[in-house]
Structures are given as structure tokens and as C-alpha cells.
Amino acid sequence: MAGTEQPDLEPDLEPDLEADLELLAPLTDFDAFRENGYALIDWIADYLTSLGQRPVCEPVEPGEVRAQLPVAAPQLPEPFSSVLADLDDVIVPGLAHWQHPGWFAYFPAMTSPASMLAELASAGLGVQGMIWSSSPAVTELENHVLDWLVDLMGLPEAWKTTSRGGGLLTSGASASTLIAMINGREKCRKRTGAPVEQMVVYASSQAHSSVEKGARLAGFGHVRLIDVDDEFALRPQSLAEAVSQDLVGGLSPAAAVSALGTTGTTAVDPVRGVGEVAARWGMWHHVDAAYAGSAMVCEEFRHHLAGVELVDSYTFNPHKWFATNLDCSVLWVADRVPLIDAMSIDPPYLRNEATDSGRVIDYRNWDLSLGRPFRALKLWFVIRALGAEGLRATIRRHTQWARDLSARIDGHLCLRRIAPTPFALVSFVHTAGDAATRALATAVNDTGRYFVTVSEIEGRPYIRVAIGATLTARHHVDSFWQFINESAVTLRPPEK
Amino acid sequence: MAGTEQPDLEPDLEPDLEADLELLAPLTDFDAFRENGYALIDWIADYLTSLGQRPVCEPVEPGEVRAQLPVAAPQLPEPFSSVLADLDDVIVPGLAHWQHPGWFAYFPAMTSPASMLAELASAGLGVQGMIWSSSPAVTELENHVLDWLVDLMGLPEAWKTTSRGGGLLTSGASASTLIAMINGREKCRKRTGAPVEQMVVYASSQAHSSVEKGARLAGFGHVRLIDVDDEFALRPQSLAEAVSQDLVGGLSPAAAVSALGTTGTTAVDPVRGVGEVAARWGMWHHVDAAYAGSAMVCEEFRHHLAGVELVDSYTFNPHKWFATNLDCSVLWVADRVPLIDAMSIDPPYLRNEATDSGRVIDYRNWDLSLGRPFRALKLWFVIRALGAEGLRATIRRHTQWARDLSARIDGHLCLRRIAPTPFALVSFVHTAGDAATRALATAVNDTGRYFVTVSEIEGRPYIRVAIGATLTARHHVDSFWQFINESAVTLRPPEK
Numbered sequence: 001m002a003g004t005e006q007p008d009l010e011p012d013l014e015p016d017l018e019a020d021l022e023l024l025a026p027l028t029d030f031d032a033f034r035e036n037g038y039a040l041i042d043w044i045a046d047y048l049t050s051l052g053q054r055p056v057c058e059p060v061e062p063g064e065v066r067a068q069l070p071v072a073a074p075q076l077p078e079p080f081s082s083v084l085a086d087l088d089d090v091i092v093p094g095l096a097h098w099q100h101p102g103w104f105a106y107f108p109a110m111t112s113p114a115s116m117l118a119e120l121a122s123a124g125l126g127v128q129g130m131i132w133s134s135s136p137a138v139t140e141l142e143n144h145v146l147d148w149l150v151d152l153m154g155l156p157e158a159w160k161t162t163s164r165g166g167g168l169l170t171s172g173a174s175a176s177t178l179i180a181m182i183n184g185r186e187k188c189r190k191r192t193g194a195p196v197e198q199m200v201v202y203a204s205s206q207a208h209s210s211v212e213k214g215a216r217l218a219g220f221g222h223v224r225l226i227d228v229d230d231e232f233a234l235r236p237q238s239l240a241e242a243v244s245q246d247l248v249g250g251l252s253p254a255a256a257v258s259a260l261g262t263t264g265t266t267a268v269d270p271v272r273g274v275g276e277v278a279a280r281w282g283m284w285h286h287v288d289a290a291y292a293g294s295a296m297v298c299e300e301f302r303h304h305l306a307g308v309e310l311v312d313s314y315t316f317n318p319h320k321w322f323a324t325n326l327d328c329s330v331l332w333v334a335d336r337v338p339l340i341d342a343m344s345i346d347p348p349y350l351r352n353e354a355t356d357s358g359r360v361i362d363y364r365n366w367d368l369s370l371g372r373p374f375r376a377l378k379l380w381f382v383i384r385a386l387g388a389e390g391l392r393a394t395i396r397r398h399t400q401w402a403r404d405l406s407a408r409i410d411g412h413l414c415l416r417r418i419a420p421t422p423f424a425l426v427s428f429v430h431t432a433g434d435a436a437t438r439a440l441a442t443a444v445n446d447t448g449r450y451f452v453t454v455s456e457i458e459g460r461p462y463i464r465v466a467i468g469a470t471l472t473a474r475h476h477v478d479s480f481w482q483f484i485n486e487s488a489v490t491l492r493p494p495e496k
Numbered sequence: 497m498a499g500t501e502q503p504d505l506e507p508d509l510e511p512d513l514e515a516d517l518e519l520l521a522p523l524t525d526f527d528a529f530r531e532n533g534y535a536l537i538d539w540i541a542d543y544l545t546s547l548g549q550r551p552v553c554e555p556v557e558p559g560e561v562r563a564q565l566p567v568a569a570p571q572l573p574e575p576f577s578s579v580l581a582d583l584d585d586v587i588v589p590g591l592a593h594w595q596h597p598g599w600f601a602y603f604p605a606m607t608s609p610a611s612m613l614a615e616l617a618s619a620g621l622g623v624q625g626m627i628w629s630s631s632p633a634v635t636e637l638e639n640h641v642l643d644w645l646v647d648l649m650g651l652p653e654a655w656k657t658t659s660r661g662g663g664l665l666t667s668g669a670s671a672s673t674l675i676a677m678i679n680g681r682e683k684c685r686k687r688t689g690a691p692v693e694q695m696v697v698y699a700s701s702q703a704h705s706s707v708e709k710g711a712r713l714a715g716f717g718h719v720r721l722i723d724v725d726d727e728f729a730l731r732p733q734s735l736a737e738a739v740s741q742d743l744v745g746g747l748s749p750a751a752a753v754s755a756l757g758t759t760g761t762t763a764v765d766p767v768r769g770v771g772e773v774a775a776r777w778g779m780w781h782h783v784d785a786a787y788a789g790s791a792m793v794c795e796e797f798r799h800h801l802a803g804v805e806l807v808d809s810y811t812f813n814p815h816k817w818f819a820t821n822l823d824c825s826v827l828w829v830a831d832r833v834p835l836i837d838a839m840s841i842d843p844p845y846l847r848n849e850a851t852d853s854g855r856v857i858d859y860r861n862w863d864l865s866l867g868r869p870f871r872a873l874k875l876w877f878v879i880r881a882l883g884a885e886g887l888r889a890t891i892r893r894h895t896q897w898a899r900d901l902s903a904r905i906d907g908h909l910c911l912r913r914i915a916p917t918p919f920a921l922v923s924f925v926h927t928a929g930d931a932a933t934r935a936l937a938t939a940v941n942d943t944g945r946y947f948v949t950v951s952e953i954e955g956r957p958y959i960r961v962a963i964g965a966t967l968t969a970r971h972h973v974d975s976f977w978q979f980i981n982e983s984a985v986t987l988r989p990p991e992k
Contacts, residue, residue, distance in 0.1 A: 023886040026609065026886065027966050028966065030609070033537070036609065037609075040616055041529070043617075044617070048526065048620070058632075062628065062856045069640050072647060073645075074879065075884045077883045078880045080613070083877055091873075095633050116619040117532060119616065120537075120540070125540075125587075126594050126822070128594065128605060132558065135590075137587045137588075144565050171667050171867075172867045196715050209841055209866070219715035325622055326867055327865075359558040369668050369670045370705070373823050384574045386520075390519040390522065393519045
């Protein structure tokens, strides 16, 4: 009975598959896994503890890393020791080291031992949470830690999965914002029937590029970047005027985005003011708190949340300033029904009893992704390793160091801050002008000990110092200050 | 000079920050990291090697996992040993174990020790590749391993980053397909100026839900699911007719998707036939090879690629059947210029010399995401650990076992396959009808030793057996066969 030949079966493959067993040993040799795993744990500890002795950004020319890699993939297995050696010899010398204690560029990618281990645990378990039943603990832990964070951060009770809203973990603020934009589009479509080409998204001129990108990817025809005040926060009056103009012009206002901590200078848009305009015209209101959202774990920052009860969706990135390695972004919605309406379709191979009962959350119907890694482990490990008090302490010391640096800059004749320091980003220029500002940044980055970003605002360059790398201690900020304190005085702008 | 008070500075935070140092020890205690890391490596090895003794799916009721977690997050740090104990006591008993040797559900989430370690290395390095200069090796390794795979899989030379096209790594086929849909929309917009509400996407009635979802998220007004033939592959003639009808109806055909291995039965759409229709009407042609793409590492499967030179984009998921843990999806495009046109905007804080020179790839301009983890490490570790020959051996043995199982099913009086077995998925029914098919699946899953998915095709249930878990050996498939061989005969459909 078994083994009967059937005409429609394709011909047998290689007859002697067992000869391949040796080739396949690397898949199931767990003694080797233990040994290689210990070695890699040690390698990471050695990398991180010796990082301060390397340049923050290795000097690399385009193509230099690739030139060291073999043109063709290997045909036969290589030992783990070769891979580890190439990490040292090829990969590390081609990195900008985001974990370096002198990393002040972009925003921090603050991480922690707990988060790294959670990432490993997630990889080891190898489960995924597309629907509740595809591995229930994946969904329930995600529900639970995001409900924890609502409490820890003083956010609206309605955002809990146990209430009308709920949170999910995505790959980043770009994904979170894209989901928000799609929700704004669908809300407007239902209300007005307008084509998306005639819909408008509003954000401040200082909004992150992910807002414009998300709007564009969602198909919106118009993105309006609204005036900001002297502190680079959106002016609700200007927003109201822009909306009125668009309505007169026959367009359909669909979504407004408030930045809680812009990327440029961590300016905070008036969430209530934007929310009132959004509510008046039935727009979706999204808050981008990608960086500064982490600070809400401390009560003294929560005045920035005023009006947050008017918000439809809110994103913050634990992978920036909450000791959690990339990727991990939180998106909360105040009401999950429109989210699920916008994001779900239900194929037969994903139907099951639990889903049909309506007693569980199937995150595939909330998210862009179907396959979803067990990211909640990272937040769970991190929150437990540090406790809420530990997380507050990190936010507070980074902010304190940034304010101390701000005070020093304010006291320096050649330096001028261009924006307040509500969190741990300091934005400043050289008073001698753009060339001096650029030259100062170049001097800083050329040390190899610190790395800052030069950005532009209103067409003028300025230096961003973002404090928050895990390994940064106060003395790193102090020595950085000593360097700019002296360089700012002695520095000559480069010859043209 | 330093420390001068300025009126616009916010008040000092906690004065005694150093008292928090103990709280912060978990961030930088690398001795503890080593110890906890070894313990977790051992925990994972123990979990995976003992997994066969657990039920494939733990019996869990909705809410059961959450009920075991504290209502509030901890205020103070907890030791790693507590977290590890809770993994055992709370998390593991709430999982469906995708790595179990009896996991035959959905598609495999095949992983490997090399991939898990690469995930750990990526977390430990903590760098990210939004642009080349944000950590050059991240981008260059991604370029390089995806070019390797073009060669390893016999794909068009033009898809290499060194040629006109290129590959990128995304979080999954949903993200990859959404990018493809957005490209289809923009291509159609440029050509026709039609609003997206009047644009149409075409795929077979057997296409994965991510196609319909991607089209919907991209804003498309219409998705046409085209007839399939007896083997569940799209009929190009039906596609051509649907396109003609839509043109007559004033709509704008924008994109067509070929499945290379459908989720339902791994049917292969005729890529050339679809490609010719797409080319004729200027549509974007995307190939979804999420599962079966991995098999292209073996030459004997490449006849399925006929016509692939007519493709605009192509996705496959190493996290399904290429020994790489979630998440890791590849998207290739034949021409990167329209991709970059559709996906890029350039804010000032991301400008830099390397980007301006045009000599590097900035993946942020290819991807949905800005922040991008170092996923290429996973493919690099996996390809080196197994070699191309090792990867081929895994594909070949899984396919051989599936074909052996198919032959046995074909020889059984009470069982009938409903589709060919071109890869390692076997689709069959009980000849006594739908109730018997469902009862057989329930009997299988109730053993706790195996787990299969029941899906539906043309309104009728059938059993999907997807072979490909890393720990599955031939004897697991043999004992599974013994069980269904006997159960199919003795089984009585349940009373109504």
C-alpha cells in the first residue's frame, strides 16, 4: 500500500540523501551551539567593553567592506571560528559604532544586556504571533507589557487592550506612522468619499521625514508642512488656517500629526491645540513621540502630554531611548475598531476557533506584517531587568547631562543654543557663522572620540548632540565639553 | 563660564543622581551578561533538544498567559534568574512550538544555530543601516549576500546591486509585497494619471492574503482574483480577459502578481504567461516566492523560474525554508530607479558626503523602514555555516520526504491528494468527505505529536502537511504517516 508509484509524482531526487547527513550537522549540533554561543557572548562583552578605545566611526571608503568578501558564496560549510574572525577583521572595521560611549549622533540606539538576551531568546524559541493561536503567549505578552506601559507612562486608560484601544509592536516609527496614515486615509474615505489624491496630511515643518514618507506611501496627494514658532513647535493657528484654505480649495483634510519631540531639536508640538483642530474637521490625529516618548516614564515630563486624550494613535520607539535594541516600536490606538477595519482581511488558512470566538487579539489584523517575531520579550526582559525606577534613572541622568551641557554652552561666548533642551538633545551653533559651525562639527568628529550630527534648520547648519548611548557616562560628556569649549575658541573656519 | 545659569533652562532634576548608580548596574555589568548569556544559551539548547517531548501546541485558553503575569510592571530590578524561570513556567507553556519536530502547520519557520547566533551578534553590535554612512558594513554586507543569492539561485544577473537592480532585506513578504504594490501604483500613476481608486491589481484566486492586503494598504480600488487551472495555477488567458474587461470598463490595470508556490498548495503560476500580459499593458509584475523561493538554490527546481526575466520585483522569505529565523525577507527589483523614485525623500539630517556622491546605496530610499537592523548577518552566518551544498541538502530531503508521503497517500484507499507536490507541502483529503477530513486533522493535532493546518479550497476543507522544521527527521514523517495510515481507516466522522 505505502510507496505505490503514481504517474503524477515528480521523479525522485538524489537517491543517496543520507550521504548529506554530514553537511546537515550544523543544523542540529547543539554541543557546538553551546560552545559557539559562549564564544559569541564573550565576543560581544569584549566588543562593548573595549569600544571606547576604537574610533566612533571607522574610516571606510565606499566598497571597502565588499572588497574583502569572497565574490562567490561558499559551497561547503565553514567553521564558526572563521565567521567570528571575519566579524573582527571585516565587519567591525566597517562600522559606525552606535554603542560607543562617544555616540552623540542622530538619536541614541540605547540598548541593554537584558534586551540583547531577549533577542536571543526570541530567536531560540523561533515562534511567531501572526494570530493568537499561532503561539498564544506571543500575543498575550505583547498585550500585557503594552498595557503595563500605559500605566507606567501616564497614558490614557482607554489605550489598553483591556479597554477600547490597544498597543502593538512594529519595526519602527516608519511602520507605525504608515499604519496611522492608512487609518487617516480610510477614515476620510468613509466620511467624504474623496479620492486619496485629494486628501491632505498636516504636520509641522519640523516633522520627521517618516511622516511625509508615510503619507506618500499611503498615496496621499498632499502633505502640508505647517509653520512653527520660535521654539520650533507647530502653530495650531497656522494649522487651522491651512485646513480652511484646503477646504475652500476643495481638498479633504484627512490627518494631522503632532511631534512630541521633533528629530531636529526635540520640539514639542501642542498636542491639545493640534488635537482640537483635528477633532473639529474629523481628521485622524497621530502623535509621533518616537524619541521623547520614553521620557514619559518619568512624571516630570508628562506636562508635554496635555491633550493626549484627543489622540487617535501614538507611537514611541523603545529602540531609541528605552534600553531596547533595534527593532522595537510601540503603536497605540485609542480605538481598535477602525484600526482593524483598515488593516484586516481573513483568508481561510488563518481561520480558527479562538479567532472566531472574538475572545483574542489577532495582531495580523492590526499590523502591516503577517509574520511577527516575539518582540514583546525584549520589553519584558528590559522592564524587569531595570525596573521602572531604573528606566527613570536613565532618562533623568541623560537629561541632566544634556541640561548641564546646555548651561555650559549658554555660558560660552562663541556658542549659542538654537533651541530649548526639554530632553537629552542639545542643538547649538558657533556664533561665528555657518562655516565655523561646520568646522566645529568636523573637528569633533575627526577626533574619533565623539560623533555628532550636523543638521539644518531654516537653511542654516547646527550641531545636534544626542546623549543616551548605554555606555556613555558623565565623564564622556564632560570631556566632550572640554573639547568643544577649547575648539570653539581656537578654531578657524576652513579656507574656501 | 561652565555652569552659568540661564533663565530658559528647565529646573534641575533629582539632585542626587549618583544614588541611582546601583539601579543602573544592569546596563553595564558585563560579567553578569556573560553569566546570564551562557545560561540562556544552555536554556535554548535544552529547550530545542527536549522539544520533542512536549506537545506541539500547549493547551492554552485565551487569557491564561496574562493571568499569570503581575498586573503592574516591577518598580525595581529583578534578577535574570527570575526571568528565566518565568520563561519556563509562564511563556513556554503558552506557546505553539514552531520548532517542534512534529510541526507541519502553516509553512515551516526553519531556523538554525547559525541564524540564532547571528541574531545575537546583530543585537550585540547594536548598529543600524538606514543609510550607508550610518554603518557602512551593514549596507555592504546586505548588498553582498543578496548578490551571492542571485548567483546561488540562478536569478537574473540584472538583479544584482552591481548591475541595474538590487536586493534588500525586509521584515516579511507582507512588507516586500506592499513595496511592490506601491511601485505598481506609482508606475501606473505616471503612465495614466489615473486615481488609485480606479487602478486594478491582479493575482490568482490562490494568491496569499498579503497580496490583497498590500493592494488595499496601498490604496488600490480593485483587486481581481483570477481563475486557476486544475493544479491551482493562474490561467494567463483568464488574466488577459480580466484586463481587457477592466480596460473596457475604464479602469487602469496597474500590477499583476505571480505566485511561485501558493500558500494553499504550493501551486506555481506561469511566470512567463503572467509576465507577458503584464508587459503588454505596462503593469508592474511582482513574483511572490515567499516559501518556494528557497528551493531555487537547487538547480532542479529552476524550471519554475521560466520567464523570470519579465519580472519587476520578486520576494522570498529566508525565514520560511532557508534556515534563517524570523524576520528575514528578500525583495529584489530588476531596476532600482523606479523603486528609489517611489520610496525616497531626503531630509537634511540624513544628508552626507557618501550619499551625495551617489557611490553608495542608502537603503532608507528602498525600504518602508528608516531604522534597519543588521539582518544581513543572519544570511551571512547561515550561508557560511551550511554552505550552498548544505542548504541544497535541506531542501532536497524535505522535498523527498514530502514526495514519499505523497506516494503513500496516493496508495491509500481512504486518502486523496488534491494537488501536486512540487516542493515539501502535501495537500490531501479523506475520501469519505469533509467531516472525515476535519476529523482526521483533529485526530492528528490531538496527539500533541504533530500539528497540521486545515485549509479550504473551493469551499472544501483539506489537510496541509508542510515539512521543513529544522528538527524534523525522516522518522518523524514516517511515524506521522503510520498515524494517519491507521486513523484514516478506523476513523468515524464525528456525530453531528
